[in-house]
Amino acid sequence: MTKTMFEPSITSRPVYGVLSPGVGSAHLFVADGEGAEAVCDLFAKAEAAEMKSASHIIYMPGANGCDRSAALQALGVAQFYRAPSFASAQPRLAKVLADAHMGLQVYAAGTEGLMAQVATAAQAAGLPYEAVQMEHRGSLARRVQCVHCKGVTENVTLDPFVCSHCGLSLFVRDHFSRRIAAFQGVNIDAEDPGLVPASVERFK
Amino acid sequence: MSVGAPKIPVVVAEVVEVNELIKRFRFVRRDGAAMPIFSGGSHVVVEMDDHGTRRMNPYSLMSHPADTMGYEISVRRDEVGRGGSLYMHNHVKPGMEMVLSQPVNLFPLDARAKKHLMIAGGIGITPFVAQMAQVETMGGRFELHYSVRSPALGAYVDRLQQHYGPRVHVYFDELRQQIDLKTLLKSQPLGTHIYVCGPKGMIGWVHATAKAMGWPDRAVHSEEFLAPPVGLAFDVQLAASGKSFTVQPNQSLLEAIEAAGVEAPYLCRGGACGQCETEVLRCDGHIEHNDHWLTDDQKAANTKIMPCVSRFRGAALILDR
Ligand code: FES
Numbered sequence: 001m002t003k004t005m006f007e008p009s010i011t012s013r014p015v016y017g018v019l020s021p022g023v024g025s026a027h028l029f030v031a032d033g034e035g036a037e038a039v040c041d042l043f044a045k046a047e048a049a050e051m052k053s054a055s056h057i058i059y060m061p062g063a064n065g066c067d068r069s070a071a072l073q074a075l076g077v078a079q080f081y082r083a084p085s086f087a088s089a090q091p092r093l094a095k096v097l098a099d100a101h102m103g104l105q106v107y108a109a110g111t112e113g114l115m116a117q118v119a120t121a122a123q124a125a126g127l128p129y130e131a132v133q134m135e136h137r138g139s140l141a142r143r144v145q146c147v148h149c150k151g152v153t154e155n156v157t158l159d160p161f162v163c164s165h166c167g168l169s170l171f172v173r174d175h176f177s178r179r180i181a182a183f184q185g186v187n188i189d190a191e192d193p194g195l196v197p198a199s200v201e202r203f204k
Numbered sequence: 205m206s207v208g209a210p211k212i213p214v215v216v217a218e219v220v221e222v223n224e225l226i227k228r229f230r231f232v233r234r235d236g237a238a239m240p241i242f243s244g245g246s247h248v249v250v251e252m253d254d255h256g257t258r259r260m261n262p263y264s265l266m267s268h269p270a271d272t273m274g275y276e277i278s279v280r281r282d283e284v285g286r287g288g289s290l291y292m293h294n295h296v297k298p299g300m301e302m303v304l305s306q307p308v309n310l311f312p313l314d315a316r317a318k319k320h321l322m323i324a325g326g327i328g329i330t331p332f333v334a335q336m337a338q339v340e341t342m343g344g345r346f347e348l349h350y351s352v353r354s355p356a357l358g359a360y361v362d363r364l365q366q367h368y369g370p371r372v373h374v375y376f377d378e379l380r381q382q383i384d385l386k387t388l389l390k391s392q393p394l395g396t397h398i399y400v401c402g403p404k405g406m407i408g409w410v411h412a413t414a415k416a417m418g419w420p421d422r423a424v425h426s427e428e429f430l431a432p433p434v435g436l437a438f439d440v441q442l443a444a445s446g447k448s449f450t451v452q453p454n455q456s457l458l459e460a461i462e463a464a465g466v467e468a469p470y471l472c473r474g475g476a477c478g479q480c481e482t483e484v485l486r487c488d489g490h491i492e493h494n495d496h497w498l499t500d501d502q503k504a505a506n507t508k509i510m511p512c513v514s515r516f517r518g519a520a521l522i523l524d525r
Binding site (some may be wrong): 014022023024025097098100101102103104105123125127130131139 | 316318319354389390391392393394395396397415416417419420421422423483
């Protein structure tokens with residue numbers, strides 16, 4: 001799988017790197033779908049061998065069905081946990097962060113929505129945003145908040161799309177909220193109701 | 205603050221000898237009005253008229269941030285420095301009129317932290333006195349580790365221990381007591397931020413130890429004011445204002461610029477804030493970069509200088525000022 005290239009955009013749009021073994025007392029990985037490959041690539045590095053006994057991986061299959069649980073399980077880290085979805089993994093993630101000490105390294109890999117929500121959880125636990133390593137893999141589907149009704153729609157691939165909460169047609173901006181962990185969707189036919197351009201699949 | 209904000213005309217209300225090296229000064233406004241509220245970690249620049257030489261030294265505020273009736277600073281006597289602390293110790297008496305800058309905070313607490321871990325060395329205790337008072341008012345969690353030479357020189361040790369109890373840990377060099385930094389850093393809950401203020405060696409030690417233990421850079425804060433070092437006299441030319449003059453051995457470049465009647469920006473006067481950054485138009489010689497602001501690459505390029513602490517040796521220095 002090739003590393004994702006993103007078009008240059010506005011400053012609020014997050015940029016991602018490549019996971020690399022960090023120095024610390026414990027290591028927490030959260031990944032979805034193809035993000036598992038970024039985690040496997042990290043553990044393929046020689047320096048990562050000694051991290052395994054202090055590593056905890058929380059994984060959920062992608063919304064596209066991609067499930068690499070077996071590869072992660074085969075890594076032999078101290079703890080591997082497979083969750084059906086991010087929402088179901090959230091209480092565990094919050095508990096792990098609440099019990100952790102400084103020195104913990106946090107890694108997120110996979111879709112943008114997943115990484116953003118991990119970063120938000122880490123910040124709620126008091127870690128600086130910059131302390132979370134992130135690597136994008138897999139789908140470009142976006143987590144989008146409707147700026148009108150505030151509802152969040154997951155896995156948005158079309159632009160414009162219909163808000164799953166209030167039903168407005170939304171144009172997906174590159175403007176991203178770290179606090180809400182979502183891109184912003186703005187009503188596209190506010191001035192000329194009904195005049196909605198055809199949707200295109202912008203985020204595969 | 206050099207630009208915009210008016211200075212604060214004050215009168216010295218109280219001078220207290222804390223120990224043989226440290227004196228505490230309390231200032232109130234001459235017009236009796238309230239001081240601006242400050243946040244813990246702020247400093248003010250104190251202006252002194254040292255027998256014709258104008259000195260402007262930054263000192264951390266150590267009074268309670270909610271006390272708007274006055275500001276307090278503590279000054280450690282420095283026998284070998286340029287004389288600012290000696291002036292404060294020998295000449296500043298109650299009733300004297302002085303001028304302070306507005307408070308500026310280059311060392312604020314990070315409100316997102318779950319816990320504040322403060323590490324002080326010697327006179328570096330002063331910003332923490334205000335910060336602890338602030339955190340306590342807000343109901344936050346903190347711990348102070350304060351290292352000092354001897355019980356006799358341990359400014360405020362008793363007062364802090366009495367008030368904050370087991371949250372204050374004191375280490376005396378003379379009794380061979382040392383902060384066990386590795387153990388301390390290993391046991392901190394996630395979301396802890398470190399603040400360190402003290403001698404250069406201590407600041408470097410804390411940064412390096414934290415980094416090696418996986419602490420994010422953004423969770424480790426430090427403040428070190430540099431006193432402008434003394435050095436050899438050198439000549440400087442200001443292109444924009446068309447002035448040339450000599451910077452004296454015990455004068456900083458910034459002070460010399462001000463003495464020449466040229467308005468120059470500054471905030472900390474200690475090489476930390478970046479406000480005084482000045483373009484170098486010509487440099488035939490060597491700039492002694494003494495600041496914490498410019499990157500190593502910028503220093504090597506010799507196209508910028510921080511006049512509050514940096515000096516020059518060589519044939520010609522021309523600044524865009
Ligand atoms: S005035 Fe702050 S760096 Fe010079």
